[in-house]
Amino acid sequence: MKVSTVGYPSRPTGGGRLPPKGEFTLLSNEIATPKLDGHRVLYCCHTQQFYNRHCKLYSYMDDSIKYDIQQLLKPIVNVDWVDMEYIHHGVNKGKFAIIDVTESGIRYRNYHERRQLYSPYFPTCTINSADMLMSNHERNLEALKGAKNFSKLGLEFKDRVESKPFDGPYQGYIFPVACTTEAVRSMWQTMISTWIPPLRRSEGIWEGVVVKDASAQYKLMRRQSQNMDMETKYRFK
Numbered sequence: 001m002k003v004s005t006v007g008y009p010s011r012p013t014g015g016g017r018l019p020p021k022g023e024f025t026l027l028s029n030e031i032a033t034p035k036l037d038g039h040r041v042l043y044c045c046h047t048q049q050f051y052n053r054h055c056k057l058y059s060y061m062d063d064s065i066k067y068d069i070q071q072l073l074k075p076i077v078n079v080d081w082v083d084m085e086y087i088h089h090g091v092n093k094g095k096f097a098i099i100d101v102t103e104s105g106i107r108y109r110n111y112h113e114r115r116q117l118y119s120p121y122f123p124t125c126t127i128n129s130a131d132m133l134m135s136n137h138e139r140n141l142e143a144l145k146g147a148k149n150f151s152k153l154g155l156e157f158k159d160r161v162e163s164k165p166f167d168g169p170y171q172g173y174i175f176p177v178a179c180t181t182e183a184v185r186s187m188w189q190t191m192i193s194t195w196i197p198p199l200r201r202s203e204g205i206w207e208g209v210v211v212k213d214a215s216a217q218y219k220l221m222r223r224q225s226q227n228m229d230m231e232t233k234y235r236f237k
Contacts, residue, residue: 006055007220009042009083012210012233018188026181029215033175034127035207035233036085036097043082060088072172076118078104097125097173100218111214125173127191195236208235
C-alpha cells in the first residue's frame, strides 16, 4: 500500500471582515463554513499519525485523545488525509471539526462529494454559543434549533448521526455549510454574537467564516504558496 506524503493543507487568504450587504456575493461554485479558532491538524488514515500545518508531527494531543480520535475516524474509507481543526484547550479540549479530506485513487470529487465520505459519522457543530461543540447529544439537538432557521436560506446541516462508531469522551463534528449569500450573512451574525475579543480568546472558539471553491479538487501541496487560492477567510476582528 502506497502512503501519500504529508503536504501543506489549504491556507485561506485574508479577506478582512465580511463586506457589507451589497458588496459580497457567494458565487454559484462557492460555499462557506465557520472559521474555528483551533489548531490545524492533518490525520493520515494509513499510518494513523497526526501532523500540524507545517508537516511536522503534532505534539499538543494526549495519547488517550489520539486513540479516541483514531477510533472515530476509522469508518472513513477511500481517504488518504483528514484535514481538521482541533481544540487543544478549554471546555472543548479533545474535540475537532473536519474541514475536508483528500481522497485515495484517481477519481475526482468536488467538495460536496468529498463531504459525503465522512459526514454520515458526525453531527453538525452548533454556531450559536461559545460552547458549541457539545458532547451531550440532547444539548446539541437543542442548540441546533436555531440553525434550523437557516435551512430555507441554503444552510446545510444535520442533527443526527447515522452511525456513531465509537462512544468515547471526545467527539468529532462537521461544519454547517452555507450555500447562498444570505446564509453566509446569517451564519456570520449568529457567530459574531458569541465572539469574545482577543484578550479573552481562550473562552471562545469562532473567528469568522471561510469561503471556498466547492468545485475544486483538494490536495495537500509541496509548498504552502501552492494552496492559497482555494479559500478566503473573513474574520470578526
